[in-house]
Amino acid sequence: MIIRRATSVKSRKMELRSHSLLLLLSLFNFLALNRANEDGGAGVIKVNYKFAGSDASLSALRAHDDVRHLAILAGVDLPLGGTGRPDAVGLYYAKIGIGMPSKDYYVQVDTGSDITWVNCIQCHQCPRRGYHGIELTLYNPRDSLTAKLVSCTQDFCKEIGGGLSGCTANTSCLYTEVYGDGSYSMGYFVEDVVQYDRVSGDLQTKSANGSVIFGCGARQSGDLGPSDDALDGILGFGKSNSSMLSQLASSGRVKKMFAHCLDGVNGGGIFAIGHVVQPQVNTTPLVPDTPHYNVNMTAVQVGHDFLNLTTDVYMIGDKKGAIIDSGTTLAYLPEVIYDPLVKKILSWQLDLKLQTLHDQYTCFDYSGSVDDGFPPVTLHFENLLTLKVYPHDYLFPFEDLICIGWQNSGIESQDKKNITLLGDLVLSNKLVLYDLEKQAIGWTEYNCSSSIELKDEITGSVHLVGAHSLSRGCSVNVQAIFFLLMALLYSLLLPPIL
Numbered sequence: 001m002i003i004r005r006a007t008s009v010k011s012r013k014m015e016l017r018s019h020s021l022l023l024l025l026s027l028f029n030f031l032a033l034n035r036a037n038e039d040g041g042a043g044v045i046k047v048n049y050k051f052a053g054s055d056a057s058l059s060a061l062r063a064h065d066d067v068r069h070l071a072i073l074a075g076v077d078l079p080l081g082g083t084g085r086p087d088a089v090g091l092y093y094a095k096i097g098i099g100m101p102s103k104d105y106y107v108q109v110d111t112g113s114d115i116t117w118v119n120c121i122q123c124h125q126c127p128r129r130g131y132h133g134i135e136l137t138l139y140n141p142r143d144s145l146t147a148k149l150v151s152c153t154q155d156f157c158k159e160i161g162g163g164l165s166g167c168t169a170n171t172s173c174l175y176t177e178v179y180g181d182g183s184y185s186m187g188y189f190v191e192d193v194v195q196y197d198r199v200s201g202d203l204q205t206k207s208a209n210g211s212v213i214f215g216c217g218a219r220q221s222g223d224l225g226p227s228d229d230a231l232d233g234i235l236g237f238g239k240s241n242s243s244m245l246s247q248l249a250s251s252g253r254v255k256k257m258f259a260h261c262l263d264g265v266n267g268g269g270i271f272a273i274g275h276v277v278q279p280q281v282n283t284t285p286l287v288p289d290t291p292h293y294n295v296n297m298t299a300v301q302v303g304h305d306f307l308n309l310t311t312d313v314y315m316i317g318d319k320k321g322a323i324i325d326s327g328t329t330l331a332y333l334p335e336v337i338y339d340p341l342v343k344k345i346l347s348w349q350l351d352l353k354l355q356t357l358h359d360q361y362t363c364f365d366y367s368g369s370v371d372d373g374f375p376p377v378t379l380h381f382e383n384l385l386t387l388k389v390y391p392h393d394y395l396f397p398f399e400d401l402i403c404i405g406w407q408n409s410g411i412e413s414q415d416k417k418n419i420t421l422l423g424d425l426v427l428s429n430k431l432v433l434y435d436l437e438k439q440a441i442g443w444t445e446y447n448c449s450s451s452i453e454l455k456d457e458i459t460g461s462v463h464l465v466g467a468h469s470l471s472r473g474c475s476v477n478v479q480a481i482f483f484l485l486m487a488l489l490y491s492l493l494l495p496p497i498l
């Protein structure tokens with residue numbers, strides 16, 4: 001329930017280190033070159049909570065977190081490149097249509113990175129079936145009437161630093177995205193039509209499209225390659241001014257605003273781009289000049305008590321505050337916060353016998369209701385914004401024990417050391433609003449199975465946007481059918497028991 005996969009935090013330093021002989025380094029985010037779409041309106045992306053109802057092992061989750069950490073550092077405008085922060089984008093994925101005729105692709109929504117890419121036809125080791133048996137599709141520009149190669153002479157490529165010497169009009173614009181654990185995606189940029197669902201009425205959408213530039217991933221490694229959790233690619237939702245969101249916004253079609261509500265109970269949830277008018281949320285300012293969604297945390301409260309910490313501990317790590325990252329599964333705190341926090345939490349139950357599982361998780365045997373036996377943790381931020389995390393959010397059952405979801409970033413590898421990275425552990429079941437117009441982010445406790453209201457910037461009308469939970473792939477159904485058949489066989493073959 002609580003744990004999702006972590007998103008990849010991408011480190012610019014690592015990217016640079018891995019600068020490939022074959023491919024130009026491209027630091028740019030997903031650039032959406034939108035052709036004017038006559039009707040305005042906000043875009044809605046269906047999201048699905050990747051780990052909902054799944055019994056994926058913790059190590060798989062954790063491994064995914066590492067990958068996600070990589071993706072986060074991918075931000076292009078990051079002046080402090082190389083300080084690997086674990087910003088992660090989605091442990092949830094979206095379905096988008098690409099090309100003409102349009103084919104469906106399942107992409108992880110990653111607010112921690114900016115480049116969007118999908119597995120491409122040249123990819124010889126790309127997965128055909130992935131997370132929950134979802135059928136994956138390799139994108140083939142030749143199959144799409146609207147596909148165009150992006151040349152390294154195009155402004156887009158120049159802006160991302162791809163226009164190196166030897167660049168001619170018929171040279172492609174190459175990219176390499178390296179993630180924190182060393183996994184990567186390499187390929188070239190293409191421009192094609194992306195289909196999305198435009199809000200057209202209460203709980204209603206119409207298909208709309210826009211031409212966007214994205215990566216055609218020819219080579220993926222690590223968890224991005226074949227794995228049980230593979231998807232078609234990554235949809236970068238970072239705050240770079242070249243992101244899809246920014247491009248949409250600059251075309252005047254949507255406010256530079258989006259929101260997600262990750263449903264930790266039922267899976268799926270709400271992910272909407274546009275001017276969210278309901279629920280209204282209190283916000284805290286984004287720290288400027290950071291590549292991710294960073295905010296200043298000011299205090300930590302356990303039950304009624306505040307941890308006795310000096311204000312400078314919140315500035316530890318990269319000194320850029322806490323990163324809000326929907327792509328990261330867990331929540332990472334610097335040692336100076338983590339240690340007293342966990343000590344305080346555990347002081348509520350004096351006779352717990354602690355065990356460490358998989359070298360990573362602090363766990364204990366506990367049979368009561370965790371919400372009765374443990375305190376809520378309230379994180380305080382600038383502008384008096386608070387984030388209340390309940391015991392059922394930060395404690396999760398694992399191998400017959402209860403484990404603590406808070407992680408000590410003091411033991412992470414160098415780039416992530418002592419950073420504060422707040423992932424889905426603390427963000428689920430809340431509406432999280434990213435308001436780039438006001439450079440602020442906020443949240444409120446919310447029922448992610450319900451709906452929110454978006455204002456159409458063109459017509460001024462307000463429409464409901466509801467929750468989705470994309471159906472799973474067919475492998476589950478195949479299994480179900482298999483068991484049904486077996487049951488049938490048994491009932492036919494076995495004599496009735498008298």
Ligand SMILES: *[C@@H]1O[C@H](CO)[C@@H](O)[C@H](O)[C@H]1NC(C)=O
Pocket residue numbers: 099100146193208209210
């Ligand atoms: C994009 O949308 C326009 C207007 O709705 C439509 O005419 C066009 O066929 C669409 N293009 C694709 C590739 O779907």
Ligand SMILES: *[C@@H]1O[C@H](CO)[C@@H](O)[C@H](O)[C@H]1NC(C)=O
Pocket residue numbers: 168169170
């Ligand atoms: C690339 O373009 C140059 C001139 O623009 C031309 O001389 C060359 O033949 C082209 N190469 C290919 C492979 O098309």
Ligand SMILES: *[C@@H]1O[C@H](CO)[C@@H](O)[C@H](O)[C@H]1NC(C)=O
Pocket residue numbers: 077241242250
């Ligand atoms: C993005 O930011 C860069 C530098 O910060 C600036 O040069 C560029 O004009 C911006 N692009 C847009 C579309 O705002």
Ligand SMILES: *[C@@H]1O[C@H](CO)[C@@H](O)[C@H](O)[C@H]1NC(C)=O
Pocket residue numbers: 285286287288296315321382
């Ligand atoms: C966050 O904290 C830093 C360091 O104390 C401070 O400079 C900054 O003004 C604070 N607020 C924002 C929104 O950056």
Ligand SMILES: *[C@@H]1O[C@H](CO)[C@@H](O)[C@H](O)[C@H]1NC(C)=O
Pocket residue numbers: 308309
């Ligand atoms: C808080 O910590 C400071 C120094 O670390 C100490 O002097 C002070 O007594 C502590 N306050 C409480 C209420 O424990």
Ligand SMILES: *[C@@H]1O[C@H](CO)[C@@H](O)[C@H](O)[C@H]1NC(C)=O
Pocket residue numbers: 317334335336410417418
């Ligand atoms: C992380 O924090 C701990 C506790 O303050 C400190 O001992 C350690 O040196 C820090 N690590 C880094 C890389 O700053």
Ligand SMILES: *[C@@H]1O[C@H](CO)[C@@H](O)[C@H](O)[C@H]1NC(C)=O
Pocket residue numbers: 447448449450451
């Ligand atoms: C959340 O909203 C859904 C849809 O409106 C509703 O069916 C459900 O009962 C709500 N859950 C809670 C806990 O209010």
